[in-house]
Amino acid sequence: xxxxxxxxxxxxxxxxxxxxxxxxxxxxxxxxxxxxxxxxxxxxxxxxxxxxxxxxxxxxxxxxxxxxxxxxxxxxxxxxxxxxxxxxxxxxxxxxxxxxxxxxxxxxxxxxxxxxxxxxxxxxxxxxxxxxxxxxxxxxxxxxxxxxxxxxxxxxxxxxxxxxxxxxxxxxxxxxxxxxxxxxxxxxxxxxxxxxxxxxxxxxxxxxxxxxxxxxxxxxxxxxxxxxxxxxxxxxxxxxxxxxxxxxxxxxxxxxxxxxxxxxxxxxxxxxxxxxxxxxxxxxxxxxxxxxxxxxxxxxxxxxxxxxx
Numbered sequence: 001x002x003x004x005x006x007x008x009x010x011x012x013x014x015x016x017x018x019x020x021x022x023x024x025x026x027x028x029x030x031x032x033x034x035x036x037x038x039x040x041x042x043x044x045x046x047x048x049x050x051x052x053x054x055x056x057x058x059x060x061x062x063x064x065x066x067x068x069x070x071x072x073x074x075x076x077x078x079x080x081x082x083x084x085x086x087x088x089x090x091x092x093x094x095x096x097x098x099x100x101x102x103x104x105x106x107x108x109x110x111x112x113x114x115x116x117x118x119x120x121x122x123x124x125x126x127x128x129x130x131x132x133x134x135x136x137x138x139x140x141x142x143x144x145x146x147x148x149x150x151x152x153x154x155x156x157x158x159x160x161x162x163x164x165x166x167x168x169x170x171x172x173x174x175x176x177x178x179x180x181x182x183x184x185x186x187x188x189x190x191x192x193x194x195x196x197x198x199x200x201x202x203x204x205x206x207x208x209x210x211x212x213x214x215x216x217x218x219x220x221x222x223x224x225x226x227x228x229x230x231x232x233x234x235x236x237x238x239x240x241x242x243x244x245x246x247x248x249x250x251x252x253x254x255x256x257x258x259x260x261x262x263x264x265x266x267x268x269x270x271x272x273x274x275x276x277x278x279x280x281x282x283x284x285x286x287x288x289x290x291x292x293x294x295x296x297x298x299x300x301x302x303x304x305x306x307x308x309x
Contacts, residue, residue, distance in 0.1 A: 009063035009093045017060075023298030025060035030132045032066055039139050041069045042189070043095075043118030047108035048126035049077035052086060054231060059090050061129035061229075067136065071095045071118050074126075075108040083126075106200035113195060122189040127231045130186070131155070131293040134227040138189050141221045149215065151188040152223035155294070158305070159233040164294075165305040166226070171278035174216040176271055178261040180208040183215075186228030194218055202253060203246040209254050224285035226293050283309070 010029060017026035044062050048055055062072055076083050076099040084099040091097065096115060102108045109123050120142055124130060134152075141150040151172065156165040170182045177183075185207040196213050198206045255261075262268070290309040 008066075008068070010066060011064060014060060014063060014093070015089045024132050024296040025057060025064045025129065028132065028296050029064040030066045030136065032068070033136060037139075039067065039069045039136075040120055040142055041071055041118040042067060042120040042122065042135055042139065043071040043073065043113070043116035043192075045109050045112030045116065045121075045123045046072070046074045046126050047077070047105050047112070047123070048074060048079065048083060049105075049108075050079045050081050050083070051126040052079065052081040052083045054127040055083050055086050056090075058124060058126045058129050059086070061131070062124060063090070063093050065130060065132070065135040067139070070135070071116060073097070073112040073116065075102065075112050076100075076126075077102045077104070077108060103200055104203065106198040106202055106206040109206070110197050110200055113197070116192070119192055120189050121192055121195055124186055124228065127233065128186045129229045129231070131226050131228060132296050133289070133293065137223055137225060137289075138227065141223060142189075142191070144221070146219050147191075147221045148194050148218035149188065149190045149220045150223060151183055151220065152225055152227040153290070154184040154187040155226050155229045156305075157229050157231045157299075157302075159231060161303070162301070163303045163305050164299060164308075166308055167230070168279050168283065169222055169224070170275055172215065172220055172222075174212075175267075177208075177212045177215060178258065179271065180205065183207070183211050184228065184230065186230055187226070190214060190218075199253075202250045205247065205250040205254060209250075209258070212254075212258050222282070224282045225289045229297075 021027065046058060072094050074087060074094055074097040076087065078099055078101040087097045087099065102111065113121060138150050141147055151169060153169045154167040156167050167184060172182055199209050202209060287309050
């Protein structure tokens with residue numbers, strides 16, 4: 001359903017959070033910067049299928065950014081788990097939503113961007129979420145007209161043992177993209193002017209392939225703070241055994257188009273050392289913002305895998 005004008009969201013206007021909901025994005029919202037600015041329109045597309053347990057948290061994490069020029073599009077693939085009922089509850093705050101069969105994740109995302117009117121694009125899977133202040137931080141980076149792509153750090157939230165891991169952004173060069181895992185889809189945004197459609201025939205690695213076409217020749221800006229959270233659970237494509245063969249099929253298709261990753265030990269060593277240096281240099285940057293974003297989620301009871309900022 002396409003709405004003529006999506007209402008501005010706020011904590012007081014959204015549906016009430018469940019009694020157990022606390023912290024971001026249930027009882028916390030992003031405060032707007034004091035300085036007035038001509039904020040560029042940002043379009044977020046969320047593809048979803050059978051993710052009702054996570055969908056509402058995802059929606060609220062986008063809407064409670066309180067970003068004044070947001071266009072939010074949600075394309076559900078015809079879920080039968082109550083997802084459509086959740087979307088109806090948030091309908092006044094969405095620019096468009098639908099719940100009908102599509103061609104999979106890539107197709108759902110492509111459909112969303114095809115109707116988008118924003119200057120800045122990004123997508124968020126329905127089992128992931130944005131962290132508070134992410135959109136304002138991204139918009140500030142795009143204030144530089146030469147910036148084409150903005151990316152940042154992220155968190156991995158493991159549902160099996162309720163642990164967290166800080167995922168630090170890489171130094172991104174086109175030649176590094178062949179290895180995959182260099183950019184997180186929930187922590188990257190790009191200008192409409194450089195957008196290219198996703199390769200919808202892929203089942204799993206739609207983002208890894210996209211970066212190989214989107215990044216070369218573009219100017220990137222890195223934000224040293226977590227922008228989004230990747231939730232890792234039993235049905236996550238990146239970890240579930242049932243998706244393993246589809247990942248392999250995707251790899252073969254991607255290698256046929258872009259070539260296999262290099263076997264050069266010298267290049268791989270250069271890649272590893274350059275990333276170590278980049279991450280060492282940026283680890284202590286912007287620590288206050290990193291810690292504030294994490295603290296807002298009220299995840300104090302979660303253990304950490306590896307160091308925290």
